[in-house]
Amino acid sequence: MQKQLDRRAFLQAGAAIGLVAPIVAAGGGEPGGRAIRLGIIGVGGRGTYLMTVALGFEGVEVSAVCDIDASRVERAAGIVAKSRGRRPAGYSSGPLDYRRLLLREDVDAVLIATPLLLHAAMSVDALRARKHVLSEVAAAATMDDCCALVRAAEESPCLYMMAENCCYYRRNLMALEVVRKGLFGDLTYAECGYVHDCRAYVFNPDGSLTWRGEMARDMIGNLYPTHALGPVARWLGIHRGDRLVSLSASSSPPKGMDHYVAQKFPAGHPARMIQFAVGDTTTTLLRTARGAVIDLRYDTHSARPHPSTTYFTLQGTTASYKDDGVASQAWVEGRSRSYAWAPIEDLAADCEHPLWKQAGEQAAKTGHGGADYFVIAEFLDAIRTGRRSPVDAYDAAAWSCIIPLSAASLRAGGAPQEIPDFTRGAWKTTTPG
Numbered sequence: 001m002q003k004q005l006d007r008r009a010f011l012q013a014g015a016a017i018g019l020v021a022p023i024v025a026a027g028g029g030e031p032g033g034r035a036i037r038l039g040i041i042g043v044g045g046r047g048t049y050l051m052t053v054a055l056g057f058e059g060v061e062v063s064a065v066c067d068i069d070a071s072r073v074e075r076a077a078g079i080v081a082k083s084r085g086r087r088p089a090g091y092s093s094g095p096l097d098y099r100r101l102l103l104r105e106d107v108d109a110v111l112i113a114t115p116l117l118l119h120a121a122m123s124v125d126a127l128r129a130r131k132h133v134l135s136e137v138a139a140a141a142t143m144d145d146c147c148a149l150v151r152a153a154e155e156s157p158c159l160y161m162m163a164e165n166c167c168y169y170r171r172n173l174m175a176l177e178v179v180r181k182g183l184f185g186d187l188t189y190a191e192c193g194y195v196h197d198c199r200a201y202v203f204n205p206d207g208s209l210t211w212r213g214e215m216a217r218d219m220i221g222n223l224y225p226t227h228a229l230g231p232v233a234r235w236l237g238i239h240r241g242d243r244l245v246s247l248s249a250s251s252s253p254p255k256g257m258d259h260y261v262a263q264k265f266p267a268g269h270p271a272r273m274i275q276f277a278v279g280d281t282t283t284t285l286l287r288t289a290r291g292a293v294i295d296l297r298y299d300t301h302s303a304r305p306h307p308s309t310t311y312f313t314l315q316g317t318t319a320s321y322k323d324d325g326v327a328s329q330a331w332v333e334g335r336s337r338s339y340a341w342a343p344i345e346d347l348a349a350d351c352e353h354p355l356w357k358q359a360g361e362q363a364a365k366t367g368h369g370g371a372d373y374f375v376i377a378e379f380l381d382a383i384r385t386g387r388r389s390p391v392d393a394y395d396a397a398a399w400s401c402i403i404p405l406s407a408a409s410l411r412a413g414g415a416p417q418e419i420p421d422f423t424r425g426a427w428k429t430t431t432p433g
């Protein structure tokens with residue numbers, strides 16, 4: 001079983017050590033200047049893949065890689081050496097070794113792809129060490145961590161971006177263009193979900209729990225909200241004129257998970273004794289300041305095939321959109337040829353998003369339908385140009401706080417929970433960007 005640090009022990013150890021990073025100049029990568037030098041923290045499946053996507057860009061170097069598993073560091077270092085002819089430094093001496101990576105002056109930015117519960121503390125440490133941060137989703141899993149992340153991002157001269165790739169799916173960006181052209185009228189309702197049978201990722205081959213399995217055993221609520229909520233938040237203009245104000249959650253028992261365990265492990269196996277806390281489906285109803293309603297579903301333990309892991313619906317006064325994960329259809333008053341659904345691609349001539357117009361062909365060669373390409377491209381571009389983070393700490397906190405607040409609502413029998421205004425009023429005036 002992987003050596004993974006319990007979250008509480010992780011924070012206590014951090015406090016005891018007291019991370020003191022030297023104050024170095026905030027990361028480089030200015031236009032026409034030197035390369036952006038990356039440190040990769042967590043080189044499992046996702047971190048290694050995103051690193052290879054980043055290596056596909058000019059003006060990117062990987063100076064250091066870190067993982068508690070030395071064999072993964074070795075594998076990642078080999079990939080970098082093959083791509084760039086130079087081996088990066090490796091860090092694999094325990095769960096806090098990433099902090100030595102953060103002390104390096106030849107690291108401008110870090111990509112964090114460790115287990116979800118570690119993202120916030122690592123991001124805060126990195127921002128304090130004056131590194132730009134690209135963090136995998138979700139950004140944080142407690143309210144304290146959401147607030148700490150926002151504070152660290154506000155205090156740091158560096159850029160924080162949450163790597164929410166679903167915001168960059170071609171169809172999701174097309175729908176955003178339809179919204180931006182005002183074709184939806186007033187937006188009233190959205191439905192979205194992350195529904196992905198992930199039971200195969202719950203156990204290690206020896207029957208012990210993976211980090212995903214430990215979360216499912218120990219936590220309740222929506223444990224992975226941002227893939228579904230991110231694109232919807234963009235469409236509704238969350239933090240660009242609107243904000244999430246409250247939620248209430250409801251959950252089914254973990255029957256799909258129990259069924260899987262009974263099939264996978266013989267009677268008497270220790271895995272049969274594990275009580276999973278998280279329900280198969282958790283549905284969260286959210287309300288925005290302007291009155292829109294979002295129905296957000298999370299389900300990673302129900303038996304079902306999954307050609308895609310997300311689905312979406314968007315309703316306005318003059319248009320409607322639906323994406324079942326396989327195809328997207330839209331109807332737009334005054335534009336659609338008849339009172340019937342039609343593929344959103346029919347609107348592509350005037351509704352293709354500029355990112356996809358510019359680099360769609362190149363992007364389509366990377367994972368998640370090209371979305372991973374744009375996550376990296378947008379992060380690099382924001383560092384180089386100094387523009388606003390495409391998915392900043394306010395967005396990351398508001399989309400990620402669904403994890404603790406949906407749990408709080410479940411514990412209170414579905415009672416509504418207030419979602420704090422992480423922007424302290426700036427959501428009213430911030431323009432789209």
Ligand SMILES: NC(=O)c1ccc[n+]([C@@H]2O[C@H](COP(=O)([O-])OP(=O)(O)OC[C@H]3O[C@@H](n4cnc5c(N)ncnc54)[C@H](O)[C@@H]3O)[C@@H](O)[C@H]2O)c1
Nearest residue numbers: 042043044045046047067068069095113114115116136137
């Ligand atoms: N955006 C997406 O589409 C997408 C897809 C897959 C995973 N993810 C996210 O990426 C993250 C990683 O997922 P994964 O599937 O690669 O998991 P994984 O288990 O394959 O990789 C996590 C890695 O982090 C390492 N790690 C654990 N503790 C560490 C520490 N203290 N310091 C350094 N390394 C440590 C592990 O050894 C492992 O190699 C998760 O947060 C997951 O939610 C996102």
